[in-house]
Amino acid sequence: xxxxxxxxxxxxxxxxxxxxxxxxxxxxxxxxxxxxxxxxxxxxxxxxxxxxxxxxxxxxxxxxxxxxxxxxxxxxxxxxxxxxxxxxxxxxxxxxxxxxxxxxxxxxxxxxxxxxxxxxxxxxxxxxxxxxxxxxxxxxxxxxxxxxxxxxxxxxxxxxxxxxxxxxxxxxxxxxxxxxxxxxxxxxxxxxxxxxxxxxxxxxxxxxxxxxxxxxxxxxxxxxxxxxxxxxxxxxxxxxxxxxxxxxxxxxxxxxxxxxxxxxxxxxxxxxxxxxxxxxxxxxxxxxxxxxxxxxxxxxxxxxxxxxxxxxxxxxxxxxxxxxxxx
Amino acid sequence: xxxxxxxxxxxxxxxxxxxxxxxxxxxxxxxxxxxxxxxxxxxxxxxxxxxxxxxxxxxxxxxxxxxxxxxxxxxxxxxxxxxxxxxxxxxxxxxxxxxxxxxxxxxxxxxxxxxxxxxxxxxxxxxxxxxxxxxxxxxxxxxxxxxxxxxxxxxxxxxxxxxxxxxxxxxxxxxxxxxxxxxxxxxxxxxxxxxxxxxxxxxxxxxxxxxxxxxxxxxxxxxxxxxxxxxxxxxxxxxxxxxxxxxxxxxxxxxxxxxxxxxxxxxxxxxxxxxxxxxxxxxxxxxxxxxxxxxxxxxxxxxxxxxxxxxxxxxxxxxxxxxxxxx
DNA sequence: CAGGAATGTTTAGCAAAACTTATCCTTTCG
DNA sequence: CGAAAGGATAAGTTTTGCTAAACATTCCTG
Numbered sequence: 085x086x087x088x089x090x091x092x093x094x095x096x097x098x099x100x101x102x103x104x105x106x107x108x109x110x111x112x113x114x115x116x117x118x119x120x121x122x123x124x125x126x127x128x129x130x131x132x133x134x135x136x137x138x139x140x141x142x143x144x145x146x147x148x149x150x151x152x153x154x155x156x157x158x159x160x161x162x163x164x165x166x167x168x169x170x171x172x173x174x175x176x177x178x179x180x181x182x183x184x185x186x187x188x189x190x191x192x193x194x195x196x197x198x199x200x201x202x203x204x205x206x207x208x209x210x211x212x213x214x215x216x217x218x219x220x221x222x223x224x225x226x227x228x229x230x231x232x233x234x235x236x237x238x239x240x241x242x243x244x245x246x247x248x249x250x251x252x253x254x255x256x257x258x259x260x261x262x263x264x265x266x267x268x269x270x271x272x273x274x275x276x277x278x279x280x281x282x283x284x285x286x287x288x289x290x291x292x293x294x295x296x297x298x299x300x301x302x303x304x305x306x307x308x309x310x311x312x313x314x315x316x317x318x319x320x321x322x323x324x325x326x327x328x329x330x331x332x333x334x335x336x337x338x339x340x341x342x343x344x345x346x347x348x349x350x351x352x353x354x355x356x357x358x359x360x361x362x363x364x365x366x367x368x369x370x371x372x373x374x375x376x377x378x379x380x381x382x383x384x385x386x387x388x389x390x391x392x393x394x395x396x397x398x399x400x401x402x403x404x405x406x407x408x409x410x411x
Numbered sequence: 412x413x414x415x416x417x418x419x420x421x422x423x424x425x426x427x428x429x430x431x432x433x434x435x436x437x438x439x440x441x442x443x444x445x446x447x448x449x450x451x452x453x454x455x456x457x458x459x460x461x462x463x464x465x466x467x468x469x470x471x472x473x474x475x476x477x478x479x480x481x482x483x484x485x486x487x488x489x490x491x492x493x494x495x496x497x498x499x500x501x502x503x504x505x506x507x508x509x510x511x512x513x514x515x516x517x518x519x520x521x522x523x524x525x526x527x528x529x530x531x532x533x534x535x536x537x538x539x540x541x542x543x544x545x546x547x548x549x550x551x552x553x554x555x556x557x558x559x560x561x562x563x564x565x566x567x568x569x570x571x572x573x574x575x576x577x578x579x580x581x582x583x584x585x586x587x588x589x590x591x592x593x594x595x596x597x598x599x600x601x602x603x604x605x606x607x608x609x610x611x612x613x614x615x616x617x618x619x620x621x622x623x624x625x626x627x628x629x630x631x632x633x634x635x636x637x638x639x640x641x642x643x644x645x646x647x648x649x650x651x652x653x654x655x656x657x658x659x660x661x662x663x664x665x666x667x668x669x670x671x672x673x674x675x676x677x678x679x680x681x682x683x684x685x686x687x688x689x690x691x692x693x694x695x696x697x698x699x700x701x702x703x704x705x706x707x708x709x710x711x712x713x714x715x716x717x718x719x720x721x722x723x724x725x726x727x728x729x730x731x732x733x734x735x736x737x738x
Numbered sequence: 739c740a741g742g743a744a745t746g747t748t749t750a751g752c753a754a755a756a757c758t759t760a761t762c763c764t765t766t767c768g
Numbered sequence: 769c770g771a772a773a774g775g776a777t778a779a780g781t782t783t784t785g786c787t788a789a790a791c792a793t794t795c796c797t798g
Contacts, residue, residue: 085439086422086426086439086440086487086491087491087494088422088487088490088491088494089494090419091418091419091421091422092417092418092419092756094418095413095415095418099413105774105775106774106775106776107773107774107775112412112413113413115756115757115758116757116758116759117774117775117776118757118758118759118760118775118776118777119756119757119758120775121775121776121777122756122757122776122777123756125776125777131494131497131498132498132501133497133501133703134701134703136554137554137697137699137700137701138699138775138776139552139576139697139699140576140764140765140766140774140775141764141765141766141773141774141775142552142774143774143775144551144552144553144554144697144700145554146554146557146700146703147506147507147508147509147557147703147705147706148497148500148506148703149554150507150554151493151496151497151506151507152493152497154493155486155489155490155493156486156490158486159482159483159485159486159489160413160415162482162486163415163482163483164413164414164415166478166479166481166482167414167415167416167458169478170458170460170475170478170479171458171459173475174459174460179474179475179478180474180477180478181474182474224471225466225469225471226471227463227464227471227472227473227476227477230473230474249466249467370464370466370471372464372465372466373464373471373473374461374464376460376461376473376474376475378474379474419785432745432746433745433746433747434744434745434746442785442786442787443786443787443788444745444746444747445746445747445748445786445787445788445789446785446786446787447746448746448747448748449747449748449785449786450785452747452748453785465746465747467745467746467793467794467795468744468745468746468793468794468795469745470746
């Protein structure tokens with residue numbers, strides 16, 4: 085249990101110590117000399133410790149007073165700086181913005197968005213925590229995060245009352261495709277995209293959300309218990325992309341992550357006739373949280389940036405194109 | 412001018428933050444929920460900043476709250492530790508004792524006295540500031556020192572009103588002698604201790620108080636304007652002692668500082684027939700200062716140690732003996 | 739599903755502070 | 769020596785912090 089004296093008295097003490105004078109402190113605190121004198125006396129009796137030796141004109145701090153001051157002075161300084169920063173942040177975005185995100189999106193796009201934001205508002209710093217909804221939503225609940233970017237499909241498996249405190253806003257639909265290198269598709273698949281043929285292939289499994297491959301087959305062929313040949317299972321997107329590029333096998337990826345390779349035809353999304361799975365990335369926040377200026381400004385910036393980013397505007401065309409080609 | 416909010420409200424905020432609960436904070440602070448709720452609201456309006464997002468059961472700190480807490484939490488911790496130390500020091504001597512001393516005395520004897528004291532009271536630490544009365548007495552006045560050991564003769568030149576706030580207590584009389592090595596005394600002085608002969612010798616000047624040599628001749632021969640041949644002028648007592656031991660010349664020193672050498676006859680105090688100059692080392696304190704337990708205990712220890720130290724008990728015999736031998 | 743327990747907010751009233759005014763004491767300085 | 773300046777003290781007033789009570793909401797439990 086907290087056992088500390090009246091902190092306002094410590095503030096008075098601080099002023100007395102700095103000015104070495106009751107009258108001076110009174111002036112600084114905009115109260116009468118009498119009030120300061122009384123406060124000091126009360127503090128001394130509370131602490132059962134004499135803090136100043138009264139010496140006619142001036143006050144001489146005792147060893148204990150010096151000890152106290154050594155604790156209080158840095159705090160007062162820190163507090164003044166901190167409050168100034170908080171007040172400042174009401175006119176210009178400043179301070180720390182704590183962002184949570186899914187791994188791929190966070191690693192791939194957020195740093196650039198942070199950078200462009202910081203170039204306009206250099207007093208803002210960011211913390212970026214990566215993880216899935218199961219990790220990030222509690223982060224919002226416990227106040228470690230201001231906003232979180234999560235895969236919406238993950239929230240669909242959570243109990244509705246768990247989602248109650250949050251608000252969600254769709255940010256982008258990312259297209260989930262099964263893809264392999266052109267070489268792999270022509271040589272190993274022989275461009276035969278039938279389920280039977282696909283079931284015989286090699287696969288690279290990206291293991292952050294776990295169920296990507298299963299979901300893909302469920303969606304496109306309504307098959308859930310396929311025994312696929314996983315030749316690489318990794319948590320590293322880099323490793324997955326390298327695996328595909330080097331003809332190791334097929335993998336489920338978000339198409340925008342391989343935007344350039346798909347455009348060039350170096351990587352081929354497997355067409356199935358059905359529309360691609362759309363995984364919605366949502367912006368999650370605490371429902372009742374009133375965003376401060378920094379957060380508000382960043383969210384505006386964020387939405388603008390996302391809209392202007394080609395990979396998000398264009399990917400539907402690409403794969404629709406691919407789909408059309410097959411139809 | 413100090414521009415910080417009501418510190419007690421910050422204490423309440425701290426409790427709320429730690430427990431993530433108004434009710435919890437109320438329990439810890441031994442007040443009602445209502446009071447805590449009101450305090451928090453006032454703090455938020457004062458700061459014009461929302462600190463918590465109200466979420467049904469729990470409170471979720473905002474970024475600003477986290478900033479604030481990052482400032483307050485260490486302070487609360489420091490304060491608790493500091494106050495515990497201060498309270499502790501009322502039953503067992505503890506904390507810092509700030510001692511000022513003349514150079515020679517401080518360097519030579521205080522470390523041992525500090526050490527013996529600390530072996531009984533290991534929670535006490537010391538700061539030792541060396542200097543003359545002109546430096547140390549202001550240290551007392553400004554609260555940087557608790558006690559000061561000064562050469563009394565230096566205070567005799569100060570205005571009485573300057574000495575008003577202090578109390579003095581004689582600690583030891585140190586005997587100021589002009590001394591040289593036995594070899595120097597026999598070979599260079601030919602054991603002729605007359606003023607005329609002394610005026611022709613080489614001298615080492617120890618320059619902390621400046622006037623030692625002048626004073627010695629004034630006292631013993633009532634001569635004030637001698638033009639002595641200073642061959643080494645230094646602020647280092649080590650250097651002075653080395654100079655004497657290596658037959659560089661004569662120097663004024665406190666006899667107890669060369670206690671062993673004088674006993675063995677390796678260093679010889681110049682006899683003049685007159686009694687030696689006695690320089691009184693006094694303990695100076697602020698008159699009105701009430702000593703705390705640590706200070707009181709140390710002063711008792713200090714007086715006991717000084718009395719038991721042979722060099723202070725014995726030096727009068729030594730030099731009286733030397734004086735007698737000449738008479 | 740209803741009702742009780744727990745959490746937080748709000749309002750009104752009261753009691754405990756903190757503050758002010760006035761007076762006194764001491765030292766310092768012209 | 770008297771005025772000025774710093775501080776302590778006493779008494780009275782004002783502020784404000786706290787409690788009590790009532791309300792709203794959510795959670796849990798029989």
